[in-house]
Amino acid sequence: MKLKWEDDGTFKSPLSRARGLGSAGGAVTHWWHQRLTSVANLLLMLWLVCAAAQMPGWSYDVVAGWLAQPINAVLMLLSVISVFYHAALGCQVIAEDYIHHEGLKIFKLGGIRLFFLATGVTCVFSILKIAFTG
Amino acid sequence: MSEPAQTQKAAGPKPRPLSPHLQVYKPQLTSVMSITHRATGYALSIGLVMLTWMLLALASGPAAYETFLSFAGSGVGQLLLFGWSLALFYHLCNGVRHLLWDMGYLFKIEKAYKAGYIVLLFTVILTAYFWWSVSV
Numbered sequence: 001m002k003l004k005w006e007d008d009g010t011f012k013s014p015l016s017r018a019r020g021l022g023s024a025g026g027a028v029t030h031w032w033h034q035r036l037t038s039v040a041n042l043l044l045m046l047w048l049v050c051a052a053a054q055m056p057g058w059s060y061d062v063v064a065g066w067l068a069q070p071i072n073a074v075l076m077l078l079s080v081i082s083v084f085y086h087a088a089l090g091c092q093v094i095a096e097d098y099i100h101h102e103g104l105k106i107f108k109l110g111g112i113r114l115f116f117l118a119t120g121v122t123c124v125f126s127i128l129k130i131a132f133t134g
Numbered sequence: 135m136s137e138p139a140q141t142q143k144a145a146g147p148k149p150r151p152l153s154p155h156l157q158v159y160k161p162q163l164t165s166v167m168s169i170t171h172r173a174t175g176y177a178l179s180i181g182l183v184m185l186t187w188m189l190l191a192l193a194s195g196p197a198a199y200e201t202f203l204s205f206a207g208s209g210v211g212q213l214l215l216f217g218w219s220l221a222l223f224y225h226l227c228n229g230v231r232h233l234l235w236d237m238g239y240l241f242k243i244e245k246a247y248k249a250g251y252i253v254l255l256f257t258v259i260l261t262a263y264f265w266w267s268v269s270v
Contacts, residue, residue, distance in 0.1 A: 035236060038229050045226060049260075053267040058203060060196040067192065080185075087179040094176060116179075119186045126186075126193035 030089060037086040044079040067127065068134035076127050084120035088112055163250050171228045174221035181218040207270075216265070223260040227253040 018028050051072070056062055066072055091112045099105040159165070184206075191202040205211045231249045234240050240249050 035233065038233065042226060042229065045222065049222075049264060053264055055269065057269055058206075060192070060199045063199075064192050084182065087175070087182060090172075090175045091179050094172060116182075119182055122186050123189045126189035129193040130189075 030092075034086065034089045037082045037089070040078070040082040041086055044075065044082060047075055048079055064130055064134050067130045070131065073127055073131035077124060080120060080123040080127065084116045084123070088116040091116075164246055167228060167250050167253070171225060171232070174225040174228075177221045178218060178225060181214075181221070184214070184218070212270075216261075219264055220257065220261050223264070224253070224257045227256045227260070 015028070051066070055066065067076060092109060095105060095108045095112060099108055188202055188206075191198040206215065231240065231253055234249070240246050
């Protein structure tokens with residue numbers, strides 16, 4: 001019997017053969033999302049670093065005024081979503097690689113998801129509040 | 135050839151041979167940069183707490199933001215921010231190296247090394263340029 005990832009003679013691309021692998025069938029999706037968010041992070045972090053380098057000062061009025069600008073608020077929202085998702089995926093891989101106790105691993109994986117969801121939502125709400133009221 | 139197993143005491147089974155692990159390998163640029171990519175990614179994930187604090191403080195008002203600023207401007211805060219900036223630029227540059235590998239480039243050992251040195255160079259340049267231009 002051919003295994004799922006072996007060439008079965010049909011005209012399947014390597015990607016379509018790999019789709020659905022992993023114990024929960026989500027390994028390729030995880031891998032692909034990590035790459036997708038890495039490219040997004042690359043562009044967004046270059047923007048954020050340039051913005052931080054050009055910030056005239058770090059007083060409340062300057063920073064809140066900067067974040068209240070629609071273009072900055074939108075790019076910051078995209079940054080938070082992409083970066084937090086990328087971080088959750090990366091921490092998941094680290095936990096899967098180094099934690100060998102199954103119960104502890106499940107506990108840690110759940111904790112990682114909840115942690116980045118909670119902090120990410122906090123950031124999204126904060127940006128929106130400044131953008132709409134600042 | 136003498137069997138070492140025969141010289142062992144009969145009591146207890148002979149421990150099974152273990153496959154070579156990290157400690158038998160000489161650290162190389164490629165392996166050290168690989169684990170550093172993970173370490174910096176993990177450190178940056180923890181750094182997101184600082185970003186969350188900053189944004190929440192901004193949304194909460196000037197008083198909360200002042201508390202954040204006093205920590206960020208302290209010795210510990212500046213040291214943490216410098217470390218995170220170094221980690222960010224390393225992870226960003228080495229991430230590009232990883233993406234190039236994913237696209238099938240840089241697999242020749244000398245190219246992997248060359249790209250590694252370029253990553254280290256750019257990490258230093260970007261970190262230095264950032265702290266030179268940012269107003270603290």
